[in-house]
Amino acid sequence: MKPDRSKDPQRIGFLFNHDELHQVAHIAPIISALQRQAPTAQVEVITSSDRQAEAVRQFLDPAAPLPQFQSIRPSGWSRMIEALLGNMVPLNRLSSLKRNAALFRQFDALVVPETTTTFLKKNDQMARPKLIFFPHGAGDRSIGFSPEIARFDHVLLPGEKTRDRMLAAEVIRADNHKIVGYPKFEAYAPRPPVKLFDNDKPTVLYNPHFDPLLSSWFRFGEQILDYFAKQNDYNLIFAPHVMLFQRRLLASVEHRLFRFRQNIDPRYAVLDHMHIDTGSERSVDMTYTRTADIYLGDVSSQIYEFIQKPRPALFLNSHDAKWRDNPNYDHWTFGPVLDDVAGLGASLDAASPLSDLYREAQTRAFVHSFDRDDDVPPSLRAAAAIVEFLDLA
Incomplete structure (x- = not known):
């Protein structure tokens, strides 16, 4: 008999499964905001390197409980094969997803900033976890509106432009997305400007x-x-x-x-x-x-x-x-x-x-x-959208 999990707190993971750090600031600011808005949920962070984990910590509210961190480091074999192939194919990311599929099934939802995670849905249309996507950027390249996005259960968006193009490409529906603004702007807003040159040239x-x-x-x-x-x-x-x-x-x-x-x-x-x-x-x-x-x-x-x-x-x-x-x-x-x-x-x-x-x-x-709300920052808007989608209230 399967255990009754209906009364268990929902388990939500923020998954960072990329070699570099350029995707972190797009969803990391949402973590503490979600903890505040859904205090009964179990919010966790999943990274594939120490650098990622440290980068995520920079965006956490020190007044909020520290979420549990889990590591899904790529295997030595996948690193070696990817290197032999000239790092052309994201074998590390795909290997990490495949090796940790059992772990991911323990989550009710994963929040991710890239589309490789849809690998989890390709051969197994599992109900758990639900995949929530926030794109890492608001550019115009066609890859940003690829068919892979249709595999996500819910999509958070920075503004109308991305929404309109995704609707036109039929990779989102009217009922499975929410415009929330751009958390990366919020994340770096307090940082002072940096002077790199000792002159006043443009x-x-x-x-x-x-x-x-x-x-x-x-x-x-x-x-x-x-x-x-x-x-x-x-x-x-x-x-x-x-x-x-x-x-x-x-x-x-x-x-x-x-x-x-x-x-x-x-x-x-x-x-x-x-x-x-x-x-x-x-x-x-x-x-x-x-x-x-x-x-x-x-x-x-x-x-x-x-x-x-x-x-x-x-x-x-x-x-x-x-x-x-x-x-x-x-x-x-x-x-x-x-x-x-x-x-x-x-x-x-x-x-x-x-x-x-x-x-x-x-x-x-x-x-x-970029949709802007002067009263509610993007991280809070994104957290509220996740609360609504997962019925965490």
């Missing part, structure tokens, strides 16, 4: 993505670093997506493309007006999107964090995209789009001050992408 943030088709790094990266090294008018922060320099061979499942990434010439790192960061915590905590005066990039969702304060932006079309009127490139309406880097200097000089046209485009897109 600072450019070059923020290429890692996707081997869409990223400007593979075609233009070396030319861009060389340009900034040889000029004296601008500072440069080179802070790509953290996954770009975690792998030597990068793969795009979406575009079925593989590409080797070239290394950075060490001479750039010693220049006073260039700051190179290929994956520190500052790459994910909005330090650079807040510090920079001008954004230079391609398809990273960090542009939406940058336009929290409207500023000049330039975009690099390194893959000959037909981007006009394409929703996957809506952010390319925030500033000029360059098909090559021959005129980069002139484009930078012309970018400031920000024109009314681009300011209006950025402001309009920001409001459409």
